[in-house]
Amino acid sequence: MNAGIIGTGHYVPDQVFTNKDLEKIVDTSDEWIRERTGIEERRIAPDHINTSDMAYEAAKMAIDEAGITAEDIDMILVATVTSDMGFPSVACQIQHKLGAKQIPAMDISAACAGFIYGVVTAKQFVEANVHKNILVVGVEKLSKITNWEDRNTAVLFGDGAGAAVISPVSGEKGIISHELGADGSGIPHLYQDEDVLYMNGREVFKFAVRQMGDSALNVVEKIGLTKDDVDYLIPHQANIRIMEAARQKLDIPVEKMSKYVHKYGNTSAASIPIALSEDVKAGKIKENDLMVLVGFGGGLTWGALALRWGRS
Numbered sequence: 001m002n003a004g005i006i007g008t009g010h011y012v013p014d015q016v017f018t019n020k021d022l023e024k025i026v027d028t029s030d031e032w033i034r035e036r037t038g039i040e041e042r043r044i045a046p047d048h049i050n051t052s053d054m055a056y057e058a059a060k061m062a063i064d065e066a067g068i069t070a071e072d073i074d075m076i077l078v079a080t081v082t083s084d085m086g087f088p089s090v091a092c093q094i095q096h097k098l099g100a101k102q103i104p105a106m107d108i109s110a111a112c113a114g115f116i117y118g119v120v121t122a123k124q125f126v127e128a129n130v131h132k133n134i135l136v137v138g139v140e141k142l143s144k145i146t147n148w149e150d151r152n153t154a155v156l157f158g159d160g161a162g163a164a165v166i167s168p169v170s171g172e173k174g175i176i177s178h179e180l181g182a183d184g185s186g187i188p189h190l191y192q193d194e195d196v197l198y199m200n201g202r203e204v205f206k207f208a209v210r211q212m213g214d215s216a217l218n219v220v221e222k223i224g225l226t227k228d229d230v231d232y233l234i235p236h237q238a239n240i241r242i243m244e245a246a247r248q249k250l251d252i253p254v255e256k257m258s259k260y261v262h263k264y265g266n267t268s269a270a271s272i273p274i275a276l277s278e279d280v281k282a283g284k285i286k287e288n289d290l291m292v293l294v295g296f297g298g299g300l301t302w303g304a305l306a307l308r309w310g311r312s
């Protein structure tokens with residue numbers, strides 16, 4: 001029995017912040033941002049909408065789509081680096097808000113790879129028959145740790161949440177391989193100090209291009225398949241140039257790669273589950289498709305998984 005994804009959900013704030021809006025606050029241009037990142041606009045949460053509020057909305061949608069209720073959830077994992085408070089966790093906040101039972105709930109800190117870390121953790125509990133329906137959320141309010149005077153980083157990020165319910169699925173479906181990793185020697189390239197995010201863009205870019213391609217291919221080859229078997233790719237939506245590098249490594253057509261970076265920017269742990277939920281609702285993923293989800297982030301961390309789509 002494999003663990004698979006039986007429901008997905010997402011939430012993004014209403015407020016759209018365009019590249020033209022950014023031109024008014026830092027020395028940048030719409031043209032530079034589009035060419036170097038592929039980003040056209042992003043969503044920014046107002047003061048009264050916090051990380052846990054976005055997580056809650058995405059979670060509700062995923063639970064509904066799974067055809068279960070909050071009472072059926074038996075564990076909650078939330079991937080985030082922008083929790084409402086140092087503690088308690090966002091997972092505990094949404095456990096209460098959803099009206100879930102007194103189940104285990106915790107946050108995972110693995111930056112943009114956090115959702116993959118969460119799903120792989122959930123898979124272990126499901127396949128060991130310890131828990132049956134695990135809610136995994138990736139959520140960020142990056143706007144609150146963005147230095148709005150630093151053009152190197154201010155243009156990249158957005159706010160939002162994505163969620164999935166991980167449960168047993170039948171037959172050959174579900175998560176069939178994964179890879180997780182971390183390299184703490186990369187901490188100086190991407191970190192948060194006090195309330196602000198710092199990044200050496202060029203170093204992160206080099207790492208990401210290599211790691212995304214390698215991890216995407218590894219999860220396919222370790223189960224005896226080849227890149228020709230891959231039907232759909234969901235890369236972390238950091239920068240279109242990094243996403244393209246992963247796509248080219250797998251040699252799959254443009255329309256078979258999920259792309260929301262132009263609309264939402266880099267939403268860190270939320271980017272992969274938002275893309276997944278959008279793609280499911282748009283009917284882009286077909287039963288039995290072999291999908292690869294791959295991400296990287298501050299840590300440096302990385303993670304990938306291969307998934308055969310479908311629940312029955």
Ligand code: ACO
Nearest residue numbers: 028032036111151152155201202204205238239268297298
């Ligand atoms: N507008 C205009 N010019 C800019 C901007 C901007 N917003 N930002 C940088 N520049 C300038 C630089 O100052 C530099 O000028 P110089 O040549 O006079 O020094 C020039 O543009 C080129 O800068 P580079 O850093 O070489 O630009 P690059 O092509 O590498 O793109 C970018 C920069 C987009 C940041 C890229 O390196 C990147 O995507 N890196 C990875 C970022 C990432 O994915 N981070 C994940 C973080 S997620 C998390 O963990 C929360």
